[in-house]
Amino acid sequence: MTQTYISDISKHLGEEITIKGWLYNKRSSGKLGFLEVRDGSGIIQGVVSKKEVSEETWANTEKVTQESSIILTGVPREHPKKPGVYELDIKTLEIVTLTEDYPITPKEHGVEFLMDHRHLWLRSKRQHAILRVRHTIIKAVRDFFDDNGFTLCDTPVFTPAACEGTTTLFEVGYFDEKAYLTQSGQLYNEATAAAFGKVYCFGPTFRAEKSKTRRHLTEFWMVEPEVAYAKLDDVMTLAENFISSVVGRVLETRQEELKHLERDTSKLEKAMPPFPRLQYDDAVKMLQQAHAEGKVENRFEWGGDFGAPDETYLSSQYDKPVMVHRYPSAIKAFYMEPDPARPDLALCVDVLAPEGYGEIIGGGERMSSHELLLQRIHEHQLPPEAFDWYLDLRKYGSVPHGGFGMGIERCVAWVCGLEHVRETIPFPRMLYRLKP
C-alpha cells in the first residue's frame, strides 16, 4: 500500500490515495462526518458520508477519537466553498490504535499544563508552524555560511574551564576530573579560523544562569562564525548580511506558517541592510534623554550594561535590527580588542532585534596581541595555564580576527513574533524545567 503525504495532495486530485496519520479533530452532522487528519506534512479535512461507505468504515467514523492513529483511503478534490483548499472524500477508514482521553483538547490550556505535555503539544498546528520556521532558519543559517566560503568546524561540548569566566557553567564529572558544558565555541573558533580562514560552529550551548524570563533557556543552540583578518566593521557587515539572508529565506518559504502565527511580516521585510550602527556613547545619550522625557524609568549611567528595558527602548527607535558597538571594555569579555582611538572601549557589537526581542547577536573583534591578552587574563584573575593553547594563537601568526554568536531560539522567537522562547525548541530546558 503506497502512502501519499498531505503536502502532495494537489498532485493527486481525482485519484484514489492512502493517507496515514492521526485524527486532529472531528465534527459531524448526522450521517455526514468531517475528520481533520494530520500526517506530519499537513492537515486535510476528510468527509465521510454514511450512505457511501461500508458499515465498518461508518462505525469507525463514529467511534474514532482525537489523536487516534488512522489509515484512510479516498479521493482528494477541491473544497466546494473554498477555492485552493482541498478535501478528501473518504472511502475507507481503518483505526490503527484508538486513543482514549487525549489530554490536549481543542480548547485553551495553561502554560504549565502544555509544558508538562510538550511531547504531545508538538502535534498542534501552532507548534508545527514554529518548528518549521526554526528548521528553515537553521537551514538558511547553514546555507549562508556554506555559500560564502565558511567551513563548518564544530567545537567541543565538554570543556575544561570557563570560556569567559563570568557566567555560571554546568559542571559534569569527566572520569577523574571535572568538566563543564560549553557556553560558547568562540575560543575554539579562533583556532579553527586561523586554520581555515572563515569558519562557523553550530551546536547546543549551556548556561547555568538562574534566569527566569521569556528570553532564557538553559540549553540553547548557537551559531558562531569567526573570520581571520576581519575587523569590527567586517563583523558588522557580515552580521547584517547574515540576518537579512535568514529572514529573507523565511519570508520566501514560510508565508503560510507566518500567517498561521499571525506575524506582521511587513516588520520582517524591513530587516534589510544596512542596519543602523549606534555607538555605545550615543546609545547612552539616547537613554538619558529618554529618561529626561519620562520614557525610560531609570536613568542610565555611562559605563553600565544595558538592561532589558534599555534594550527595548533602543530597539524601538528603529524599524530594523540595530547594531550597538564599542561598549566599555570593563563590562565586556577579557578577549575583546580595545579601540585604538579609545582604549577604554572594546571593538564589540551587539545586534538588538526590533520589537523588544533584545540581543540576538553578540560579537566583535578579538584581541590579537599576546602581551595584552596575557595581561587581561591576569586582570580577570583567570588561570593562565588553562589558556595556554589560546595564547599560542597569538604567538604563531596572530592576525586581527573577529566573529559573533547568534542564539537560534531568540531569532526564531523574533521572526515568529512569539511571547516566549520556550516554544522555539522541541524540548526546552529552563530553570526548574527538565521534563519531558
Add this chain to the structure above:
RNA sequence: UCCUCAGUAGCUCAAUGGCAGAGCACUCGGCUGUUAACCGAGGGGUUGUAGGUUCGAGUCCUACCUGAGGAGCCA
C-alpha cells in the same frame, strides 16, 4: 538570589465570609456541509499542603510547596 502575581472537576475558568458552578473533554441521544460545529441528557470535587481567626473559610491571616512574569546576567 530578590520582587510581583496565581493555585477550585482531566483542561480553561466562575463563586459579597453563608447550598461547589459553567464551558471543553468523556458517555448516551439528535442533526447530510461542519470549521475550537451545534442542540439535549449524564457521570465527574479532600478548593496545592499545614496551621490559625470565625457560629461558619474556596474566600481572611501565617508558613511552606508548585507554577507564571520580571530583575540581575546573558544569546
